[in-house]
Amino acid sequence: xxxxxxxxxxxxxxxxxxxxxxxxxxxxxxxxxxxxxxxxxxxxxxxxxxxxxxxxxxxxxxxxxxxxxxxxxxxxxxxxxxxxxxxxxxxxxxxxxxxxxxxxxxxxxxxxxxxxxxxxxxxxxxxxxxxxxxxxxxxxxxxxxxxxxxxxxxxxxxxxxxxxxxxxxxxxxxxxxxxxxxxxxxxxxxxxxxxxxxxxxxxxxxxxxxxxxxxxxxxxxxxxxxxxxxxxxxxxxxxxxxxxxxxxxxxxxxxxxxxxxxxxxxxxxxxxxxxxxxxxxxxxxxxxxx
Numbered sequence: 001x002x003x004x005x006x007x008x009x010x011x012x013x014x015x016x017x018x019x020x021x022x023x024x025x026x027x028x029x030x031x032x033x034x035x036x037x038x039x040x041x042x043x044x045x046x047x048x049x050x051x052x053x054x055x056x057x058x059x060x061x062x063x064x065x066x067x068x069x070x071x072x073x074x075x076x077x078x079x080x081x082x083x084x085x086x087x088x089x090x091x092x093x094x095x096x097x098x099x100x101x102x103x104x105x106x107x108x109x110x111x112x113x114x115x116x117x118x119x120x121x122x123x124x125x126x127x128x129x130x131x132x133x134x135x136x137x138x139x140x141x142x143x144x145x146x147x148x149x150x151x152x153x154x155x156x157x158x159x160x161x162x163x164x165x166x167x168x169x170x171x172x173x174x175x176x177x178x179x180x181x182x183x184x185x186x187x188x189x190x191x192x193x194x195x196x197x198x199x200x201x202x203x204x205x206x207x208x209x210x211x212x213x214x215x216x217x218x219x220x221x222x223x224x225x226x227x228x229x230x231x232x233x234x235x236x237x238x239x240x241x242x243x244x245x246x247x248x249x250x251x252x253x254x255x256x257x258x259x260x261x262x263x264x265x266x267x268x269x270x271x272x273x274x275x276x277x278x279x280x281x282x283x284x285x286x287x288x289x290x
Contacts, residue, residue: 001159004092005130009067010188013152016065020048020144020153027143033133038098038122045117047128048144053193056271060199064192070094070115070128071183081110092184093130101125112179191242199239200274202232202254212236213279216256222248245270258282
């Protein structure tokens with residue numbers, strides 16, 4: 001059965017170290033790989049670009065990173081427009097022929113993801129080659145995958161059926177699916193990039209002192225429907241993630257033994273912090289019983 005290469009990026013594991021970018025530079029700057037690529041410019045080009053994502057607002061901000069690169073699409077618009085200057089290999093790797101593409105700056109506009117860059121000095125469009133020159137030498141990893149210290153990047157050589165199984169098991173997604181290009185680059189935990197979170201803290205007053213309410217039950221509702229439930233950690237903090245932005249009104253309901261239930265209602269436009277939710281003693285309950 002036909003196999004092809006897939007690159008997978010796990011946003012949860014990525015720490016934004018840029019080792020992948022530096023490894024790519026080390027491999028391609030000042031190095032020509034005949035048939036694959038001319039030397040990459042020392043400055044300006046990022047064939048793999050680590051984009052910083054910030055969600056939320058003070059005092060709780062979530063920072064993650066996402067790797068952006070050529071998607072090595074099965075239905076690549078750049079190939080259709082390239083007139084033979086861009087082609088897809090049987091293993092799924094899309095290559096810009098450095099000779100046939102010479103002088104064709106217009107090809108940079110054919111990628112809907114903006115991943116084809118113009119080398120002004122060499123007058124040639126360029127992009128990630130998925131280290132095809134190394135793959136053809138028997139390498140099992142690209143340089144970016146090899147340099148990743150956390151395993152956030154990995155290269156898989158799979159059949160379509162094997163990849164579909166992995167997509168379902170690991171909940172992998174493509175970025176910008178509206179382009180319908182059948183990409184060969186997939187993302188794990190993509191909700192950290194394109195979804196919102198709700199977070200907050202729960203506190204109680206004990207003999208005049210404000211204390212964290214660890215172990216409180218927190219329920220997230222939309223209307224009468226329970227969306228999710230969790231418990232606060234030892235600091236009284238809670239978090240619900242993976243929620244669509246601009247998705248309407250939500251209710252956070254907090255339940256804690258010996259305390260009156262408290263709720264917060266709000267409109268979710270982007271990641272939201274409820275602030276500290278204080279719980280008061282239930283009627284007929286004293287501090288020792290709570």
